Amino acid sequence: MRRILLRLSYSGGAFRGSARQKGVRTVQGELEQALGRLGEGGRTLFASRTDAGVHALNAPVAVDVKKRWQPQRLLCALNAHLPEDIRVWAAEEVPSDYNPRYRALRKRYCYLLFVGIAPAAWRGFVYCIKEKLDYEKMCLAARRLEGTHDFSGAIVRQNRKTVWTIERFTLEKAAVCGGEAVCFCLEAKAFGYKMVRSLCGLVVEVGRGAVGAGQVQDVASGRRGWRRVVLPSQGLWLVRVDLEGGRCGWRSSLTYTPIWQPLPPLLRT
Incomplete structure (x- = not known):
């Protein structure tokens, strides 16, 4: 089992929050359905939860996968199965014990x-x-x-x-x-x-x-x-979550650049 750290953006208007809830539409629920369509059913670990109606530009989520996905291929495959109001815009492999929830700075x-x-x-x-x-x-x-x-x-x-x-x-x-x-x-x-x-x-x-x-x-x-x-x-x-590395010394290779342009001075990441 390998762990991939994804960066999500989503329009929260149609969601009852990010965390999985029975019988309602959530970001976690949609992500897990997309993973299921790819033959993956591992854990999904969110760095930060958002309430109903809240949007996100840079929401880190770690997912466990069985197959030997290249991060960029997993990104493209997930976007092909996710609804239009959720996009994965970055992906990278992290240590198997890395939990972004406990690594938020x-x-x-x-x-x-x-x-x-x-x-x-x-x-x-x-x-x-x-x-x-x-x-x-x-x-x-x-x-x-x-x-x-x-x-x-x-x-x-x-x-x-x-x-x-x-x-x-x-x-x-x-x-x-x-x-x-x-x-x-x-x-x-x-x-x-x-x-x-x-x-x-x-x-x-x-x-x-x-x-x-x-x-x-x-x-x-x-x-x-x-x-x-x-x-x-x-x-x-939710504009960004800064994460620290895990026990294995991992450091994110991502750099933060503006990803939403209508108000660049107001929503710079």
């Missing part, structure tokens, strides 16, 4: 917000609002959320962990089609359930004037009452 998520009337081609990939936002205050709020904090007031908890570390939280904007595209970029080793969309929702509330930029840490920790705002999943993108 950091993850980058981007949330795309459009102020105005979004281009029709972006439908389903951004969240649109009409009211103007105070961009400078939003940038200040994002900076104040960087570092290690108690985020119990701003995350949807599935376990008892409330203290998380945000390594980077920045905003970028660009004028597009008479409106304004705003990209929220967050980097961390890990994120809590719906944490990215909740923190972006908090920053949007700052932009609307509902929360002061100097209050975000108190709001995020739950020390100040606040109705949690979780932005819709359609604007969220």
